[in-house]
Amino acid sequence: MSNLSIQNLHIHFSGVVALDEVSFDIKEGEIFSLIGPNGSGKSTLFNCINGFCSPQRGSIKYNNVDLLARRPHEIVKHGISRTFQNLQNVPFMTLLDNILLGAHHRLTMRDTFTRWISRKERGREEALALEVMDFLGIANFEKKYLSGQPYGIQKLVEIARALICKPKLILMDEPAAGMNDQETLEIGKIISEIRDILNITVLVVEHDMNLVMNISDRICVLDSGRILAMGEPEEVKNHPKVIKVFLGDEVHA
Amino acid sequence: MKGRYDDENLKWIPVLILAIFLFPFILKGATSSYKYYLYVLNIAGIYMILTIGLDLLSGFTGLMSLGHAAFLAIGAYSSAILVDQVGIPFELSIFISPVIAGLFGLVIGFPALRIEGMYLGLTTMGFGFIVKRLIIALREWTGGSAGMPVSKATIFGFTINNDWDNYFMIYSFVIISVIIARRIVISKLGRAFMAIRDSEQAAQASGINLAKYKMLSFFISGLFAGFAGVLFAHTSHFISTDHFDILLSIYFIVMVLIGGAGSIYGAVLGTLFIVLMENLFIPLFKDGLAKYIHLEAGDFQAFIFGFIMLLFIIFQPLGLYGMWLKIRIYWKLFPFNPRRRST
Amino acid sequence: MKRYVSIIIMAALAWIRCENRVTSPGVTDTEILIGNIQDLSGPIKELGFLIPSGTNMYLDYINAQGGVHGRQIKMLIEDHGYNPQKAVVAAKKLIEKDQVFALYNVIGTSTTEAIRPILEESGVPLVAPATMSGTMSDLSRKAGHLIFHTDAGYDVQSNVLVDYILEQNANAKIGVVYQDDDYGANVLKGIAEAEERHGITIQREAYQRGATDFVGQTGNLMKGGITDVIIGGIVREPVTIMKTSQAMKYSPHFFGHAPTVDARVGLLAGDAGEGFTSCYFAYLPDSDKSGPALYRELCEKNNVPEKMRGIYHYYGFATAHILVEGLRRAEEYPTREGLINGLETLNNWESGTYPPITFNKNDHAGVEKIMLLQIQGGKQVAITGWLE
Known part of the structure; x- marks a missing residue:
C-alpha cells in the first residue's frame, strides 16, 4: 500500500515559520496538488520530503519508511523522485545524459563498459532512456546538448529524469511555470498520463489554477505555512477562506 | 547510450594514434635536435595525464584544486622510494604509487565535502605546502630539499633509456589515460560528476551521494596525478621539492582552463599548448619582444601566460576545444555559414 | 593521400641527409x-x-x-x-x-x-x-x-672557520645557523669533522630556505651563550640575523660561508654588519x-x-x-x-x-684553500692569507 503520510510537520528558519503543524495523507494513484501564494511553504514541504530540510517537529512516512531519517540521495531509492521549480539540469550534457542522470541508482558501472566492447549494441541504459523519451515525445533530441534547447524541452527533460528511476511517487515543483497555454495543456496531459499509464502517484505544486483544477484529484491550499483548506477541486474552489486569500480578487473582478 | 562523443568521427582515432607514434620518426628526419623536442613533448605528455585528472576534478566535478603539484610529487616520490629503495619492480610501482596519491586525494577530499570554491582552493593549496614540508622532513627517504636521483624505468626487461624510449612509453600511457577518462566521462560516474558541478540538488534527488562522489573524484584525480608523477620521476631521473610548488599547480589550472574545462581533449590540447609555448615559442619571441617590454626572464613568461589566459577568458571561454568545435562546424557548413549578425 | 606520401618521402630524404652530417657538437671552424x-x-x-x-x-x-x-x-x-x-x-x-x-x-x-x-x-x-x-x-x-x-667546498669552509675561531679564542663557544637542505647538510658535514678534530660541541640552529624571521634561532644562540656564530646563509640570512641580534643586544662574532661574501651583506646590515667575517676562495678584485x-x-x-x-x-x-x-x-x-x-x-x-x-684523473676539486674577509668600516678587508 503506497501512501505518503505527513504528520504535524513544523519547520522554522531562524524565527520565520515556514510550515506549521501540516498534516495530510496522499493515497496511491492520486494526483494531489499543493497551491498557495508565494512563500506559503510549498517548496519547503517538498524539500522536507526530499531530505534537503530537516523539520523541527513532525514526521514524514512513506510506506511506513521514515523519510526524515534518510539522507537526500537515499530518498529516490524508496521510490520518490522530483522535479525542480528552477531548472536543475546539466547544460553541457546531452539530453540523453541528463535523463540518464536520473537512472543513477538503477545502473551499475558495468553498464558503462558493455557498450565499449560493442558499440553497435545498445546498452541497457540507453533502452531505459528511450522508453521515457518516447513517452514524453522528445526522442528526437537525444543527441543534442541541453544548453540552447527551448525551455519547454528542458522542463520535459526534468520530468523525464524524474520518471526514469521508476518512482512510485513523483514530486513536481511548478511543472508549468514559464510555459505558454499550449505547453501548459500538454503538461497537464502528461501529468494525467503519468498517473494513468505509468501508475505513479503525483504530488504537484502549481500556480496555474486552470491546470490544477483540471488534473487534480485533491487539492491542499497552504497559506503562511498552515493548511487553509483541503479537498476535491470543486470543494476547494468554493471554500470561502480560499476565495478570500487566494482567488479573492479574481472572483470579484 | 549515445554519449557526448558519439557524433565524433571515430575513424580518425586510429589515424591519430598512428600519427602520434610516427611523429618521432618524422621529427628525427626533419631536425637534428629532435631529442630536445621529444623531451618537451614528453613533459607535455606527463602533464597531460595529470591535467586529464585535474579536469575530471575541476572541470567535471567543479571542485577546485591548487594542490595538484603535490599529487604529482606524491606519485613521483612514492615510485622513487618504492623502486629504488624498497626494490619493487617498476611495473608494480605504476599501480601502487598512483593509489598512494589517490589515497592522499581522499584525505583532501574530506574537507571538500564542507567547503567550496575559493576556500577549497586555499585548502588544497595548503595541502600542497604540507606535502612539500613532509617530503623535506622525511629526508632519510626523500633526500630532503636537496632532491633525489631516480633510476630509469624498466618495463618487462626493456629499459627506458632516453627520450626516444620515453616518448613511446609516455604517449602510450597518455592514450590509455584519454580512453579511460573518456569512458569515465560518458558513464554514470561522469554524469554524477557533472551533476554535482551544475546542480547538487538535482544530483541528490537523482540518488547521487555527494560525499561519495566528491571523494571519488578526488581519488580518481589523485590516481591520474600520481601516475603522471611516476612517469615524471622515472623519465627526468631527478626529483626535488623545488619543482612541485604552487606555481606548477597554477600552471595546471591554466592548462585546463585554456584547453577548455570540462573536456578531456581540451585538457590535452591546453597542456600541449602551454608546454610548447613555454619551451619553444616564447623563447623564439623573447629576445625580440624584450626590446619593447622591459621585463625580467621569469616575469616575462608569467606576463605572456597571464595575457593569453585573459584573452581566452574574454574571447573563448570554452577554451581550445571549444574553438576546435566551432571551426569544425564552420567547415561542415561551408559555404553556407550563417552570417554573423552585427548586433 | 598524395600529400601524406610526399610528406613521408620528404621526411625520409631529410633523415638521410642528416645521417651524413659529421661534426663535433658545438664546434665549427670559427x-x-x-x-x-x-x-x-x-x-x-x-x-x-x-x-x-x-x-x-x-x-x-x-x-x-x-x-x-x-x-x-x-x-x-x-x-x-x-x-x-x-x-x-x-x-x-x-x-x-x-x-x-x-x-x-x-x-x-x-x-x-x-x-x-x-x-x-x-x-x-x-x-x-x-x-x-x-x-x-x-x-x-x-x-x-x-x-x-x-x-x-662548504665542508672545507666550515673546517677552516672553526679552526680560525678557536685559534683566535680557545674558549670560544661556537654556534652554526644552517639552511635546512643540501647546502646546510654540507655545512654540517664540515662542522661535524671540526667537532671531532677539536673535541668540542657546536650548537646547531636550522632555518628553512627562504625564511625571513630568525628571532627563534638568535634567541637560542643567545641562551646557549654562544660567542661565535657561523652563518651558512646567502645574503638575507646573515643580514637578518645580525640585525636581529643587534636589536636583542646580543653581540657575538659573526662568520659566514662563501655565499655571504656578497658586498650587499655589508650594505644592508649597516653598522650591525661591522666585523662580519666571510670566506672567499679567489683573489680579491682589488688585489x-x-x-x-x-x-x-x-x-x-x-x-x-x-x-x-x-x-x-x-x-x-x-x-x-x-x-x-x-x-x-x-x-x-x-x-x-x-x-x-x-x-x-x-x-x-x-x-x-x-x-x-690542480686537476687530474683522481682529483676534480680545484681550489681547496680559502681566505677570510672582514667588513671593516663598511669595506671588505682580507684578514688572513690562504687557509687550508
Missing part, C-alpha cells in the same frame, strides 16, 4: 659554443646577471685576441630560476637543441645535481659549476668524471695579482658601471680563465674528451685569478 645555466628569474637572479657578464667580459677579451685555436667562444645562457626541473629542461635544450660543446658555470647545487644524468648520458663536460657543495667533485658519483669543480689587474683594466675599458663591479662579476671573470685554459689545452680540433684531458693536465696552474689549481 666558433665554439658553450652553455651556461644561470638563475635569471629566481631567488638569486642578481647573480644570474652579474656572473655571466663577468664571464663575457673575459671571453670578449679572448675573442678579440683571436679566440682559442682561431675559434671564437660564444656562450649561451639559459635560465633555471633555481628550479632543478627547469635546469634539466635548460640542459636538454643547450645540449640537444643548441648542441653546445660543453657546459660551464651552472649555478646552484640541486640544479647541478639534477643535470648529472644528462651529463652522463651525453658525455658533456661541466666546467666550474658555481656551487660549493663538497660532494660536487666526488669522482665516484654519476658524471663525476665530467664535472670540474673549482670552488672550495695586485695579474688576474685582478686585468679585471680592473677591462672594467675600465668596457665602462662597466661601478655598482656591477665586485666579487660576483669578478667570479664570472675568474672562472672563465679555467674554461679558456681547458679549451687551449684541448686538441687543435677540440673534442669533449680532449677538453677533459686538457683540464686534467692542470697542475698547480696559476691563472692569476685563483690560487693555483
Whole structure:
C-alpha cells in the first residue's frame, strides 16, 4: 500500500515559520496538488520530503519508511523522485545524459563498459532512456546538448529524469511555470498520463489554477505555512477562506 | 547510450594514434635536435595525464584544486622510494604509487565535502605546502630539499633509456589515460560528476551521494596525478621539492582552463599548448619582444601566460576545444555559414 | 593521400641527409659554443646577471685576441630560476637543441645535481659549476668524471672557520645557523669533522630556505651563550640575523660561508654588519695579482658601471680563465674528451685569478684553500692569507 503520510510537520528558519503543524495523507494513484501564494511553504514541504530540510517537529512516512531519517540521495531509492521549480539540469550534457542522470541508482558501472566492447549494441541504459523519451515525445533530441534547447524541452527533460528511476511517487515543483497555454495543456496531459499509464502517484505544486483544477484529484491550499483548506477541486474552489486569500480578487473582478 | 562523443568521427582515432607514434620518426628526419623536442613533448605528455585528472576534478566535478603539484610529487616520490629503495619492480610501482596519491586525494577530499570554491582552493593549496614540508622532513627517504636521483624505468626487461624510449612509453600511457577518462566521462560516474558541478540538488534527488562522489573524484584525480608523477620521476631521473610548488599547480589550472574545462581533449590540447609555448615559442619571441617590454626572464613568461589566459577568458571561454568545435562546424557548413549578425 | 606520401618521402630524404652530417657538437671552424645555466628569474637572479657578464667580459677579451685555436667562444645562457626541473629542461635544450660543446658555470647545487644524468648520458663536460657543495667533485658519483669543480667546498669552509675561531679564542663557544637542505647538510658535514678534530660541541640552529624571521634561532644562540656564530646563509640570512641580534643586544662574532661574501651583506646590515667575517676562495678584485689587474683594466675599458663591479662579476671573470685554459689545452680540433684531458693536465696552474689549481684523473676539486674577509668600516678587508 503506497501512501505518503505527513504528520504535524513544523519547520522554522531562524524565527520565520515556514510550515506549521501540516498534516495530510496522499493515497496511491492520486494526483494531489499543493497551491498557495508565494512563500506559503510549498517548496519547503517538498524539500522536507526530499531530505534537503530537516523539520523541527513532525514526521514524514512513506510506506511506513521514515523519510526524515534518510539522507537526500537515499530518498529516490524508496521510490520518490522530483522535479525542480528552477531548472536543475546539466547544460553541457546531452539530453540523453541528463535523463540518464536520473537512472543513477538503477545502473551499475558495468553498464558503462558493455557498450565499449560493442558499440553497435545498445546498452541497457540507453533502452531505459528511450522508453521515457518516447513517452514524453522528445526522442528526437537525444543527441543534442541541453544548453540552447527551448525551455519547454528542458522542463520535459526534468520530468523525464524524474520518471526514469521508476518512482512510485513523483514530486513536481511548478511543472508549468514559464510555459505558454499550449505547453501548459500538454503538461497537464502528461501529468494525467503519468498517473494513468505509468501508475505513479503525483504530488504537484502549481500556480496555474486552470491546470490544477483540471488534473487534480485533491487539492491542499497552504497559506503562511498552515493548511487553509483541503479537498476535491470543486470543494476547494468554493471554500470561502480560499476565495478570500487566494482567488479573492479574481472572483470579484 | 549515445554519449557526448558519439557524433565524433571515430575513424580518425586510429589515424591519430598512428600519427602520434610516427611523429618521432618524422621529427628525427626533419631536425637534428629532435631529442630536445621529444623531451618537451614528453613533459607535455606527463602533464597531460595529470591535467586529464585535474579536469575530471575541476572541470567535471567543479571542485577546485591548487594542490595538484603535490599529487604529482606524491606519485613521483612514492615510485622513487618504492623502486629504488624498497626494490619493487617498476611495473608494480605504476599501480601502487598512483593509489598512494589517490589515497592522499581522499584525505583532501574530506574537507571538500564542507567547503567550496575559493576556500577549497586555499585548502588544497595548503595541502600542497604540507606535502612539500613532509617530503623535506622525511629526508632519510626523500633526500630532503636537496632532491633525489631516480633510476630509469624498466618495463618487462626493456629499459627506458632516453627520450626516444620515453616518448613511446609516455604517449602510450597518455592514450590509455584519454580512453579511460573518456569512458569515465560518458558513464554514470561522469554524469554524477557533472551533476554535482551544475546542480547538487538535482544530483541528490537523482540518488547521487555527494560525499561519495566528491571523494571519488578526488581519488580518481589523485590516481591520474600520481601516475603522471611516476612517469615524471622515472623519465627526468631527478626529483626535488623545488619543482612541485604552487606555481606548477597554477600552471595546471591554466592548462585546463585554456584547453577548455570540462573536456578531456581540451585538457590535452591546453597542456600541449602551454608546454610548447613555454619551451619553444616564447623563447623564439623573447629576445625580440624584450626590446619593447622591459621585463625580467621569469616575469616575462608569467606576463605572456597571464595575457593569453585573459584573452581566452574574454574571447573563448570554452577554451581550445571549444574553438576546435566551432571551426569544425564552420567547415561542415561551408559555404553556407550563417552570417554573423552585427548586433 | 598524395600529400601524406610526399610528406613521408620528404621526411625520409631529410633523415638521410642528416645521417651524413659529421661534426663535433658545438664546434665549427670559427666558433665554439658553450652553455651556461644561470638563475635569471629566481631567488638569486642578481647573480644570474652579474656572473655571466663577468664571464663575457673575459671571453670578449679572448675573442678579440683571436679566440682559442682561431675559434671564437660564444656562450649561451639559459635560465633555471633555481628550479632543478627547469635546469634539466635548460640542459636538454643547450645540449640537444643548441648542441653546445660543453657546459660551464651552472649555478646552484640541486640544479647541478639534477643535470648529472644528462651529463652522463651525453658525455658533456661541466666546467666550474658555481656551487660549493663538497660532494660536487666526488669522482665516484654519476658524471663525476665530467664535472670540474673549482670552488672550495662548504665542508672545507666550515673546517677552516672553526679552526680560525678557536685559534683566535680557545674558549670560544661556537654556534652554526644552517639552511635546512643540501647546502646546510654540507655545512654540517664540515662542522661535524671540526667537532671531532677539536673535541668540542657546536650548537646547531636550522632555518628553512627562504625564511625571513630568525628571532627563534638568535634567541637560542643567545641562551646557549654562544660567542661565535657561523652563518651558512646567502645574503638575507646573515643580514637578518645580525640585525636581529643587534636589536636583542646580543653581540657575538659573526662568520659566514662563501655565499655571504656578497658586498650587499655589508650594505644592508649597516653598522650591525661591522666585523662580519666571510670566506672567499679567489683573489680579491682589488688585489695586485695579474688576474685582478686585468679585471680592473677591462672594467675600465668596457665602462662597466661601478655598482656591477665586485666579487660576483669578478667570479664570472675568474672562472672563465679555467674554461679558456681547458679549451687551449684541448686538441687543435677540440673534442669533449680532449677538453677533459686538457683540464686534467692542470697542475698547480696559476691563472692569476685563483690560487693555483690542480686537476687530474683522481682529483676534480680545484681550489681547496680559502681566505677570510672582514667588513671593516663598511669595506671588505682580507684578514688572513690562504687557509687550508
